[in-house]
Amino acid sequence: MSARERILERLRAAPSLPEVLPDVAGWFAAHRRNEDLAQRVARLRSGLEGYHAEVHDTTDADWPDLLLRIAATKHLRNLLIGTDTLHGATLEARALDTPQLVPYDRSIESWRDRLFDAIDASLTLARSAIADTGSLILWPDAREPRLMSLVPPVHFVLLDAATIHADFHSAMVAENWQAGLPTNALLISGPSKTADIQQTLAYGAHGPRELIVLLRHGPGDMA
Amino acid sequence: METSCHSPRQYPPKPGNAYLFATCLVDQFAPEAGLDTVRLLEREGIVVHFPPDQTCCGQPAYTSGYPDEARAVARRQLDLFPEPWPVVVPSGSCAAMMRHHYPKLFADDAALLAKARELSQRVFELTEFLVHVAGFKHSDSGQPCTIALHTSCHARREMGSHETSATLLAGLAKVRVEQQARSEECCGFGGTFSIREPDISAAIVSDKVDSLCATGAERVVSADCGCLFNILGRAAKLDQIAGRKTPTLPGEHIASFLWRRTSGKQA
Amino acid sequence: MSQMAMPDPASAFRQRSRSAVDDSAQRQNFRSAMDYLQAKRRTQFPDEQELVGLRDLGEAIRRYSLANLPRLLEQLEQNLTANGIRVHWAENAEEANAIALAIARRVEARRIVKGKSMVSEEIGFNHAMQAAGIEALESDMGEYIVQLAGETPSHIIMPAIHKTKQAIAALFVEKIPGVEYTEDVDALIQIGRRVLRRKFAEADIGLSGVNFAVAETGTLCLVENEGNGRMCTTVPRVHIAVTGIEKVVEKLEHVPPLFSLLTRSATGQAVTTYLNLISHPRQPGEKDGPEEVHLILIDNGRSQAYADAQLRTTLQCIRCGACMNHCPVYARIGGHAYGTTYPGPIGAIVSPHMLGLAATYPLAFASTLCHACVEVCPVRIPITDLLIRLRNEAQAQPGTVNASLRGSGAARTALVSAIWNAWALIYSRLGLYCLTSWFMSRGRALSPIEQGAWTRSRTPLTPAPRRLRDLLKDRRP
Structure with a gap:
């Protein structure tokens, strides 16, 4: 018998103690705040800022200028962008000198050292966000790979305000995550951090030191 | 199932009679605390009954890993409170033993379990009893x-x-x-x-x-x-x-x- | 039996806890860490009713998951496999390490970089890899510090909780070439970051634990703040996850309540920086992520706990560490004194299944049964009831119904059994009780001044001159 069979056999031999399926949806429904978009935006912002992220209000027309202004004040030499994305194309259309745009257009194996050592910042799009905990939701993919939100010291995230969910549960239900998840799905709440030395909080443990959220409002939903 | 500790308890009206389970520590080492408990209760117009056969709730053996010994002692206490009067205990620990752990201790014996459950429902810690049942209201006559x-x-x-x-x-x-x-x-x-x-x-x-x-x-x-x-x-x-x-x-x-x-x- | 040569585990525990209690600097470290963690947790639960409801829900999810454990493990395996993640099963530590080693040999790995995983500590993973000539490097800052010092974690969430920044500064100077002494925590973390970034880039395999494994989607959930877990599960070309068989939940929607309870109970955070959900290895066209992902499901004694309705509740644990953060004993002796991978109240109830009761029974007695752990456990494990059960088991007469575990009866001694026998006899027979207590009060002048362990730090207990029953008789003739 294999380890698998032996383990399962022991578990099956144990007393059966039936339990009812918990009503998770019911609990969240009962505890969900009845909020409009402006309130969700406000809660997301306060959460993110509480975790040391920067949040900037912007619009579809203005975000590139805003990003470039911030990049200039932080003296970012380059910016990692995805491939085949609308926001990447918007920046590329500007033919910038600084920050130099670096597309993530090949597999990690062929440029690992450069990614780790020479990239100052990155820009990715958030899929949505969670007001309750101040979390961004990212589903990295072939166009915007996983390490974009992890390796560069500064991470810009473009987030559409209209995509903000009340809580984690309503996000996964509304987006039907149960039907199938991508290779990697992420909740990100602030820059990486640690309190492992004498409970003293330090940012930039292994991932980004700075998380900068460009909160893109549609016409009429400006908080 | 164990008695829930976090659901609020329903309290009875003030009774005319109550039992005192004094605990072995009070009996042997702090009898004055037992006497003062009796005085406090009597002042509220409650007749206090001290079943003389009482010894110990059994907790020392129970928490030390000797359940049979704990049961032997606890079992003796089960029979001491035949009237449906509250049982007042001047110890939160011993009261908790009788209220929450007696039903676990006698889980395997239906008759004793029924008895333990019934008793556990009327066990009160002294201060709990004074506030919620006796309606203690007396003014302070001591020095600051x-x-x-x-x-x-x-x-x-x-x-x-x-x-x-x-x-x-x-x-x-x-x-x-x-x-x-x-x-x-x-x-x-x-x-x-x-x-x-x-x-x-x-x-x-x-x-x-x-x-x-x-x-x-x-x-x-x-x-x-x-x-x-x-x-x-x-x-x-x-x-x-x-x-x-x-x-x-x-x-x-x-x-x-x-x-x-x-x-x-x-x- | 070769047990004669083994040191008595109770004396060994007492020795370790005595030195821990005497180490005032370390006591101070733990005290301030416990105060900090307790205060942080409190701020996360301002609404008592919400907390009660969420704990009920968390407990219900864990109980439901355990009730369906064999089915959910098979469903998990099926969906992970369909997603391209390879699933392995291990009865014990040796099997788990052998599986990891076989993978490492196949891919010719020389370096493994690790995310925080208590299960990997439980199975002695680092040691097993090093013995096979493979480097296994910890990358969680706390774990890295502890590994650099040649120690083991003293807390399941904050591994280096016992160390001061001064000690860490000195350690870095000693062990990392070219580092200058600094007590600045930011600077120390940046040193760790610099060293470990190279290691992520160079590693052949990333090892991680798992916080929740979702059966319906075939997903591994990892909770962390630092980003090293993401590094380990994204940069190297192979990712191996290790987990206990109890970590499975059926539905994705079971994750949000447990995740919320975990982070709020553990470190008093509403959420951690990252929740990392992994469902596939690198897909065609994707530019990063491991090409191979493996999950090793480890029993290592968990099925013994599972076999018993009461002991099964041990497996509800989501490893938040709140029980140790609130334990008066843990606060005094710290994690190392327990001598097990998992310290504190959870360590006392889970370790006997992994290591046997004979080696671990002192932990069951290392509790005042104050219920502080029960009060904060996010999934309502009846920890004190389990401690009492293990005390019963440890002293049970072998061969009786009370002795159902590996190592049951190991702590039984004829003397202690006789004492409790006599105690039961006295306290269940009124005549004997009255006689004994009467002699005690009459002979109070003869009460010993030395009452063993009690009077080492307290004045002796003296019976009253007259018992309550005598005083009451006088009052009401």
Whole structure:
């Protein structure tokens, strides 16, 4: 018998103690705040800022200028962008000198050292966000790979305000995550951090030191 | 299933009669606290019955890993309270044993379990009983003083009676209750734990004595003799080592303190 | 039996806890860490009713998951496999390490970089890899510090909780070439970051634990703040996850309540920086992520706990560490004194299944049963009831119904059993009780001044001159 069979056999031999399926949806429904978009935006912002992220209000027309202004004040030499994305194309259309745009257009194996050592910042799009905990939701993919939100010291995230969910549960239900998840799905709440030395909080443990959220409002939903 | 500790308890109206389960520690080591319990209850117009066959709730064996021995002793107590009167216990720990753990102890014997369950429903910790059942309202006739309250962990986390102890003390006009740091932390007694792991127990009780002394309170009161003996014994040992003649931290059972403050008997 | 040569585990525990109690600097470290963690947790649960409801829900999810454990493990395996993640099963530590080693040999790995995983500590993973000539490097800052010092974690969430920044500064100077002494925590973390970034880039395999494994989607959930877990599960070309068989939940929607309870109970955070959900290895066209992902499901004694309705509740644990953060004993002796991978109250109830009761029974007695752990456990494990059960088991007469575990009866001694026998006899027979207590009060002048362990730090207990029953008789003739 294999380890698998032996383990399962022991578990099956144990007393059966039936339990009812918990009503998770019911609990969240009962505890969900009845909020409009402006309130969700406000809660997301306060959460993110509480975790040391920067949040900037912007619009579809203005975000590139805003990003470039911030990049200039932080003296970012380059910016990692995805491939085949609308926001990447918007920046590329500007033919910038600084920050130099670096597309993530090949597999990690062929440029690992450069990614780790020479990239100052990155820009990715958030899929949505969670007001309750101040979390961004990212589903990295072939166009915007996983390490974009992890390796560069500064991470810009473009987030559409209209995509903000009340809580984690309503996000996964509304987006039907149960039907199938991508290779990697992420909740990100602030820059990486640690309190492992004498409970003293330090940012930039292994991932980004700075998380900068460009909160893109549609016409009429400006908080 | 175990009795739920976090659902609010329904209290009966004030009865004409009540049983006293005094606990073995009070009987042998702090009888004055038992007498004061009787006085407090009688003043409320309650006739107090002390079944003379009572000994111990069985907790020492129960928590030490000797369930059969605990059952043998607890079983004797099950028969002592035949009338449907409340059973008042001047100890949160022993009350919790009877209220929450008797049903577990007798889980395998249907007849005894029924008895244990019935009894557990009418077990009350003393301060809980005074506040919620007897409607204690007496004015403070003592001199101004400052005290600290130590609540046993079982009183706090199984009986919820840390609140009723505090309520009774807050009703004493001239008594100032000082809050010690980490008031919710254990004193390190833990029954046989204090003998089995003397170094850890001593470390915990030393910290407890430090935080009680740091309040500047004149005395400590508690509704549990186990904790009280542990804390006072440690404080007295420290006095002994330092050659101090007057105790740095005297203390007494809350029943005695309440009776003294509200009976006009000055001390 | 070769047990004669083994040191008595109770004395060994007592020795370790005595030195821990005497180490005032370390006591101070633990005290301030416990105060900090307790205060942080409190701020996360301002609404008592919400907390009660969420704990009920968390407990219900864990109980439901355990009730369906064999089915969910098979469903998990099926969906992970369909997603391209390879699933392995291990009865014990040796099997788990052998599986990891076989993978490492196949891919010719020389370096493994690790995310925080208590299960990997439980199975002695680092040691097993090093013995096979493979470097296994910890990358969680706390774990890295502890590994650099040649120690083991003293806390399941904050591994280096016992160390001061001064000690860490000195350690870095000693062990990392070219580092200058600094007590600045930011600077120390940046040193760790610099060293470990190279290691992520160079590693052949990333090892991680798992916080929740979702059966319906075939997903591994990892909770962390630092980003090293993401590094380990994204940069190296192979990712191996290790987990206990109890970590499975059926539905994705079971994750949000447990995740919320975990982070709020553990470190008092509403959420951690990252929740990392992994469902596939690198897909065609994707530019990063491991090409191989493996999950090793480890029993290592968990099925023994599972076999018993009461002990099964041990497996509800989500490893938040709140029980140790609130334990008066843990606060005094710290994690190492327990001598097991998992310290504190959870360590006392889970370790006997992994290591046997004979080696671990002292932990069951290392508790005042104050219920502080029960009060904060986010999934309502009846920890004190389990401690009492293990005390019963440890002293049970072998061969009786009370002795059902590996190592039951190991702590039984004729003397202690006789004492409790006599105690039961006295306290269940009124005549004997009265006689004994009467002699005690009459003979109070003869009460010993030395009452063993009690009087080492307290004045002796003296019976009252008259018992309550005597005083009451006088009162009501």
